[in-house]
Amino acid sequence: xxxxxxxxxxxxxxxxxxxxxxxxxxxxxxxxxxxxxxxxxxxxxxxxxxxxxxxxxxxxxxxxxxxxxxxxxxxxxxxxxxxxxxxxxxxxxxxxxxxxxxxxxxxxxxxxx
Amino acid sequence: xxxxxxxxxxxxxxxxxxxxxxxxxxxxxxxxxxxxxxxxxxxxxxxxxxxxxxxxxxxxxxxxxxxxxxxxxxxxxxxxxxxxxxxxxxxxxxxxxxxxxxxxxxxxxxxxxxxxx
Numbered sequence: 001x002x003x004x005x006x007x008x009x010x011x012x013x014x015x016x017x018x019x020x021x022x023x024x025x026x027x028x029x030x031x032x033x034x035x036x037x038x039x040x041x042x043x044x045x046x047x048x049x050x051x052x053x054x055x056x057x058x059x060x061x062x063x064x065x066x067x068x069x070x071x072x073x074x075x076x077x078x079x080x081x082x083x084x085x086x087x088x089x090x091x092x093x094x095x096x097x098x099x100x101x102x103x104x105x106x107x108x109x110x111x112x113x
Numbered sequence: 114x115x116x117x118x119x120x121x122x123x124x125x126x127x128x129x130x131x132x133x134x135x136x137x138x139x140x141x142x143x144x145x146x147x148x149x150x151x152x153x154x155x156x157x158x159x160x161x162x163x164x165x166x167x168x169x170x171x172x173x174x175x176x177x178x179x180x181x182x183x184x185x186x187x188x189x190x191x192x193x194x195x196x197x198x199x200x201x202x203x204x205x206x207x208x209x210x211x212x213x214x215x216x217x218x219x220x221x222x223x224x225x226x227x228x229x230x
Contacts, residue, residue, distance in 0.1 A: 043221035045225040099144065
């Protein structure tokens with residue numbers, strides 16, 4: 001079992017839709033949770049960063065962490081064509097080696113105008 | 114610029130040649146990381162620098178791969194005797210100090226796209 005699982009999609013939605021992206025993880029030592037957005041031929045760009053269970057909101061983006069289920073989600077409200085990109089979840093352990101990001105394989109999202 | 118800078122952005126070379134990839138981190142960031150992104154494997158950790166030291170080289174795939182960092186700033190990833198399986202995007206990231214703990218996210222450059230013929 002991989003440490004982080006992410007449905008690769010692709011996911012295609014109409015403009016204005018609510019998008020839900022998800023990852024599951026297997027190691028309870030994971031304590032820090034991130035979502036990166038990656039446009040084609042660009043590096044990953046940090047969108048959201050959280051270290052506790054619950055919700056964190058930033059504009060149209062909401063990150064949700066459920067440590068009891070080892071499940072993390074990113075919601076995008078009022079999706080725009082400019083949101084079309086690959087979304088990567090990334091997780092860090094606490095304690096030793098708490099610098100080594102473990103990534104999901106990414107979900108390719110297309111928002112159609 | 115303010116972000117992580119990598120060069121070259123693209124590199125095509127013949128099998129068996131050596132290549133050097135460069136990373137210029139965000140000014141003042143003491144921690145620097147190299148990752149590799151390939152189609153089948155996703156993003157994989159290669160090596161971590163804190164200052165000029167590399168406490169974790171565990172992700173380097175073979176002894177053909179090496180990296181150094183000088184002056185606590187620029188880092189170079191070297192691949193000797195390249196093989197076709199080395200074809201990938203090599204990404205560099207930096208953070209204000211080691212660890213991904215609160216307030217210290219990793220910021221990525223746009224990568225070097227390496228193709229081995």
